Amino acid sequence: MTDHAPEPTPAIELRGIVKRFPGVVANDGVNLTVLPGTIHAIVGENGSGKSTLMKTLYGAHRPDEGDIVLGGETVSFKSPRDAIARGIGMVFQHFMLADNLTVWENIVLGHEPGSAALLNRREARRSLRELGFRYGLRIDPEEYVSELGVGDKQRVEILKVLYRGARIVILDEPTAVLVPQEVNELFTSLRKLTTEGVTIIFISHKLDEVLAVADAITVIREGRTVGEVRPGDVTARDLAQMMVGRELPRPVPRTDRPSEEVALMLDDVSVAGVSDKAALDHVSIRVHKGEVVGVAGVEGNGQTELLDAIMGLRPLLSGSIELTHHRLDSMSTRERRDAGIGYIPEDRQKDGVVLAAPLWENVMLGHQDSKPFSVRGFVDRIAARNQTRRIITDYDVRTPSTDVAAIALSGGNQQKLIVGREMTAGPAVLIAAHPTRGVDVGAQAAIWDYIRSARTNGLAVLLISADLEELLALSDTLLVMLRGCVVATLDPVKVTIGELGAYMTGAASGGEAA
Amino acid sequence: MKRIGTGLVAPAIAVGVAVVVSSLALLLSGHSAIAAFRAMADYVTTTDSLVTILNKGAPLYVVSLGVAIGFKMKLFNIGADGQYRLGALIAAASAPAFSLPRPVHIVAIMLIAMVAGGTWAAIPGVLKVARGVNEVVSTIMLNFIATGLSAYLLATYFRNRRVVDGIETKSVPKSGLLPSLNGFVENFGIHLRRNTTLQGFLPVAIAVGILFYVIVSRTRFGYDLRMTGLNPAAARSSGVNSSAMIIRTIILSGALAGLAAMGFLLTDYNKYSDGFPLGLAFTGIGVALLGRNHPGGIAVAAFVWASIEQASGGLLNERIPTEISKILQGTLLISAVVSFEIVRRRNLTKSIKQAAAQSHATLSPAGATS
Structure with missing residues (x-):
C-alpha cells in the first residue's frame, strides 16, 4: 500500500447491499465506503442491521442484492475463508481462544508454520514477536491465555487476525468488555495499526467512543444507510438523533422530593472476596422511599457483591441490611423477594431469564410463589399468561406470543420483559443493575420513564449502572464505588462527568457534594 | 394439534x-429382514404377549419416571439400580413382619420400599450439596455398595432359614400382594387364559405417571425444579434454594426406583431372592431419554421397549x-x-425467526410515520 496516493481507492465499498431473512429485511440498501488506513465506525441501534452487514462483508452469508468492492475489484465470498484470503479479518465480541494454550499457540492455530508433520515453533514465535512489534501490540507469546486479562485477550484476537494476513480488521463492539483504561490502550493500538496501513471497521453504539476514535462514521437505521459524517462535524447528540430518527428524551428535572422514610438500609456491610481482601468493605447505604440512589463505578469494584449481599446470594462478613425496619440478614433470597425487593440482575442471560423456558414461565421467575402466579402450591397458567400479555403490551416486548422460548427474543426485548416483570410485581425497593443494557434508545427512554414514575409513587431504587448518562438522568443521589468501598456521595445535578470519572478511577477522593 | x-x-x-x-x-x-419382523410382529400381537408387556412395562415405567425427575433438574441419578435393589430387599424383608388389612398392608410395604430407595438416594444428594461431589460418580459407586450390601443382608439377616436350596427372604403375606386385574378386564369382555395374569401394578404405574405430570408441570415445586434444571443461576436469583431442591429431587427419584421394585415383589415374585429381576434400573435411563423426560413419552417408550423385548421371543422360532x-x-x-x-433446533430457529419478524413488523410502520 502506498503512503502517498493522490486519489485513494476505497479499501472497501459496499453498494446497495440487501439481505433478507424470512419475514425480515435486515439490510435494505446499505452503502458504505471505507478509505484505506482509516478507522471507520458503523453505528446504529440494536437490530439496525450492523451485524448482518458485517457478516456479509465477512462472507458468513451472501447478500441478496448489491456489490462488495475491495480495492476497486468486485468480489463474491462463498465463505469466511474467501474473505480471510482477501485480507478481511473479524474480531468477535465474544473471544474465541483456547484458555489452556499459550498466546502463540492460539495465534498460529489453524495456520501453523512448518511442515504438515512438524510445527516450526521458533518460526511461529519469531513472526509473532515481529508482528507485535510492528503493530505495537506487545504481548508475551509464552503466556497462557487463561492468565490474561480481557484487554490482553482482545489483543491476542487482533494479532490472530493480523497473523492470517488481514489488512482490513472488523471489530464488533470491541469496547463492550473493556474498562476505560483498556479502551484507551485499544484506541492507541488501533491508531498504530492504521499508520501501518491497516483499515479498521469499528462497530459500536457507544457514541462518545466512536467520536473519539473514528476517522469517519456511517450511521445505519432500520437496515438503511442514514449518512456518513466526520466526527469533528457532529456531537454525540446529533449521532444519537441520526440513529433513532427522533429527538432524544431530555432528563426532566425533578420537582418533588423523596420521602424522609428509609426503605433500604445497608449498615457497615462487608462481603468476602476471592483473596483476603474484602470485596465489599464496610459499605453503608440508605435509600429513602421515592428516591433513586445511583451507584457509579468501574465494573468489578464491588457492585456484583453489593447486589448479591442484598439479594441473599452471598453471606455477609459483617453488618446488617434492613428493608423498612425488617432485618433481611437471616432471610433467604425467596423471603427477601417476598418482602418486596424487585431485582433486575446484572447479567440477564445468566441470572435474569431462563432462555429455554417460554415467556410466561419467565414472567413468573422470582415471583413464582405469589399471586397471581401460584395458588396453594399450584401454578396458575392462565393468570401467568394474562400477566405476560399485559407486560408484553405495556413494555412493548416484541414477540409472536407468550409461549415462545425467551431465547427467541433479542437481548433488548428480554430486558424489557425483565423490567416489566419486576415493575409489575409492585416492589417496595427495586434493585436495578444496568436496567437498559443492550436495549435500543427508544426502549431505554421508556424504561427510564417507568422508573421515574414508580419513584414518584414511592418506589425506592438502588441503581447500579455503567452508563453515566443513565445514572445522571435518574439518580437523586449518586454514590461512587471503588475497590469495594463507597468513596463519594455526590449530587447528580451539580456533578460533571469529569468529576465523576476522577472519583471512579481514584484520582479524587472524599467527595461530599450532596 | x-x-x-x-x-x-x-x-x-x-x-x-x-x-x-x-x-x-x-x-x-x-x-430375511421381512421374515424377522413378521415373526416379531406375529409373536408380539397376541393377548398373552400384551399382558407380559404391560406387566414388565409398568415397573420399567416407574423406574424411568424416577430417572426422569432427576434429569428434569440436570441431576443424573445413575444409582436407580442400587435404590431399586435396597427398596426391594428391605420391603421384602419387612413385609412378613407385620399383618394388616390388605390395602393398608400394600401401601405400607410400598412406603417402606420408597423410604429405603429414597434414603439410599439421599446419600449422593447430601454429598453433592455438602461437599460438591458429582452425583454421577457417587450414584454409580453406591450401586456397587448396594449390590454388596443387599447380598450380605439377604444372606444373613433377611434370609429365610427354612428354605435350604435357595437364598431368599420370606414370602410377602397374601394381604400384602397386589390383586390381579384379570377380573377387572373381564368386565370389558376380555377373557385371559387361566395361567395368564395381568398384574395389579399397572394402575399404580398409571397413577404415578399422572402424579409426575401434575407435580412437574403444574406445581410450584415442579416449576422450581424445571427452572433449576434449565438455568441454575437464574433459579437461585429468583429465590429457589438449590440445595434443598437437589435433596428433594434425588430422594423422589430414589423413592420411585424403590417403588418400581414393588411391581415384581407384590405380584408374581412375592419374595426377594437372587432370581429377583434386576437391570431394569439401567434400562430406565434409556427409556427416560427415549421418552424425553415426559410422562406421556416415557409411557410410550416403556411400552415400546418392553414390546421389543417380548417380540424377540418370536425370533427364537425362526432361528x-x-x-x-x-x-x-x-x-x-x-x-x-x-x-x-x-427437530428441537429446527423449531428453535423457526421461533427465533418468528420473533425477529414480529419485531420488524411492528417496527416498520412506526418508523415510516415518525
Whole structure:
C-alpha cells in the first residue's frame, strides 16, 4: 500500500447491499465506503442491521442484492475463508481462544508454520514477536491465555487476525468488555495499526467512543444507510438523533422530593472476596422511599457483591441490611423477594431469564410463589399468561406470543420483559443493575420513564449502572464505588462527568457534594 | 394439534432409522429382514404377549419416571439400580413382619420400599450439596455398595432359614400382594387364559405417571425444579434454594426406583431372592431419554421397549438370533436422541425467526410515520 496516493481507492465499498431473512429485511440498501488506513465506525441501534452487514462483508452469508468492492475489484465470498484470503479479518465480541494454550499457540492455530508433520515453533514465535512489534501490540507469546486479562485477550484476537494476513480488521463492539483504561490502550493500538496501513471497521453504539476514535462514521437505521459524517462535524447528540430518527428524551428535572422514610438500609456491610481482601468493605447505604440512589463505578469494584449481599446470594462478613425496619440478614433470597425487593440482575442471560423456558414461565421467575402466579402450591397458567400479555403490551416486548422460548427474543426485548416483570410485581425497593443494557434508545427512554414514575409513587431504587448518562438522568443521589468501598456521595445535578470519572478511577477522593 | 403433529416427526425418523439398521444387521447375518419382523410382529400381537408387556412395562415405567425427575433438574441419578435393589430387599424383608388389612398392608410395604430407595438416594444428594461431589460418580459407586450390601443382608439377616436350596427372604403375606386385574378386564369382555395374569401394578404405574405430570408441570415445586434444571443461576436469583431442591429431587427419584421394585415383589415374585429381576434400573435411563423426560413419552417408550423385548421371543422360532432386538433397541435410542435434538433446533430457529419478524413488523410502520 502506498503512503502517498493522490486519489485513494476505497479499501472497501459496499453498494446497495440487501439481505433478507424470512419475514425480515435486515439490510435494505446499505452503502458504505471505507478509505484505506482509516478507522471507520458503523453505528446504529440494536437490530439496525450492523451485524448482518458485517457478516456479509465477512462472507458468513451472501447478500441478496448489491456489490462488495475491495480495492476497486468486485468480489463474491462463498465463505469466511474467501474473505480471510482477501485480507478481511473479524474480531468477535465474544473471544474465541483456547484458555489452556499459550498466546502463540492460539495465534498460529489453524495456520501453523512448518511442515504438515512438524510445527516450526521458533518460526511461529519469531513472526509473532515481529508482528507485535510492528503493530505495537506487545504481548508475551509464552503466556497462557487463561492468565490474561480481557484487554490482553482482545489483543491476542487482533494479532490472530493480523497473523492470517488481514489488512482490513472488523471489530464488533470491541469496547463492550473493556474498562476505560483498556479502551484507551485499544484506541492507541488501533491508531498504530492504521499508520501501518491497516483499515479498521469499528462497530459500536457507544457514541462518545466512536467520536473519539473514528476517522469517519456511517450511521445505519432500520437496515438503511442514514449518512456518513466526520466526527469533528457532529456531537454525540446529533449521532444519537441520526440513529433513532427522533429527538432524544431530555432528563426532566425533578420537582418533588423523596420521602424522609428509609426503605433500604445497608449498615457497615462487608462481603468476602476471592483473596483476603474484602470485596465489599464496610459499605453503608440508605435509600429513602421515592428516591433513586445511583451507584457509579468501574465494573468489578464491588457492585456484583453489593447486589448479591442484598439479594441473599452471598453471606455477609459483617453488618446488617434492613428493608423498612425488617432485618433481611437471616432471610433467604425467596423471603427477601417476598418482602418486596424487585431485582433486575446484572447479567440477564445468566441470572435474569431462563432462555429455554417460554415467556410466561419467565414472567413468573422470582415471583413464582405469589399471586397471581401460584395458588396453594399450584401454578396458575392462565393468570401467568394474562400477566405476560399485559407486560408484553405495556413494555412493548416484541414477540409472536407468550409461549415462545425467551431465547427467541433479542437481548433488548428480554430486558424489557425483565423490567416489566419486576415493575409489575409492585416492589417496595427495586434493585436495578444496568436496567437498559443492550436495549435500543427508544426502549431505554421508556424504561427510564417507568422508573421515574414508580419513584414518584414511592418506589425506592438502588441503581447500579455503567452508563453515566443513565445514572445522571435518574439518580437523586449518586454514590461512587471503588475497590469495594463507597468513596463519594455526590449530587447528580451539580456533578460533571469529569468529576465523576476522577472519583471512579481514584484520582479524587472524599467527595461530599450532596 | 399442530404441535403433536410435529412432535411425531422425530420418533418417526427414529423408528425408520432403527428398522433400517436392524434390517441391515439381519441381511448381513444372512437372515430375511421381512421374515424377522413378521415373526416379531406375529409373536408380539397376541393377548398373552400384551399382558407380559404391560406387566414388565409398568415397573420399567416407574423406574424411568424416577430417572426422569432427576434429569428434569440436570441431576443424573445413575444409582436407580442400587435404590431399586435396597427398596426391594428391605420391603421384602419387612413385609412378613407385620399383618394388616390388605390395602393398608400394600401401601405400607410400598412406603417402606420408597423410604429405603429414597434414603439410599439421599446419600449422593447430601454429598453433592455438602461437599460438591458429582452425583454421577457417587450414584454409580453406591450401586456397587448396594449390590454388596443387599447380598450380605439377604444372606444373613433377611434370609429365610427354612428354605435350604435357595437364598431368599420370606414370602410377602397374601394381604400384602397386589390383586390381579384379570377380573377387572373381564368386565370389558376380555377373557385371559387361566395361567395368564395381568398384574395389579399397572394402575399404580398409571397413577404415578399422572402424579409426575401434575407435580412437574403444574406445581410450584415442579416449576422450581424445571427452572433449576434449565438455568441454575437464574433459579437461585429468583429465590429457589438449590440445595434443598437437589435433596428433594434425588430422594423422589430414589423413592420411585424403590417403588418400581414393588411391581415384581407384590405380584408374581412375592419374595426377594437372587432370581429377583434386576437391570431394569439401567434400562430406565434409556427409556427416560427415549421418552424425553415426559410422562406421556416415557409411557410410550416403556411400552415400546418392553414390546421389543417380548417380540424377540418370536425370533427364537425362526432361528434368528434374538440379539437383533438389542440392535433394534439400541439404534432406536440413539436415533431418537439425535432426531429429537435436530427437530428441537429446527423449531428453535423457526421461533427465533418468528420473533425477529414480529419485531420488524411492528417496527416498520412506526418508523415510516415518525
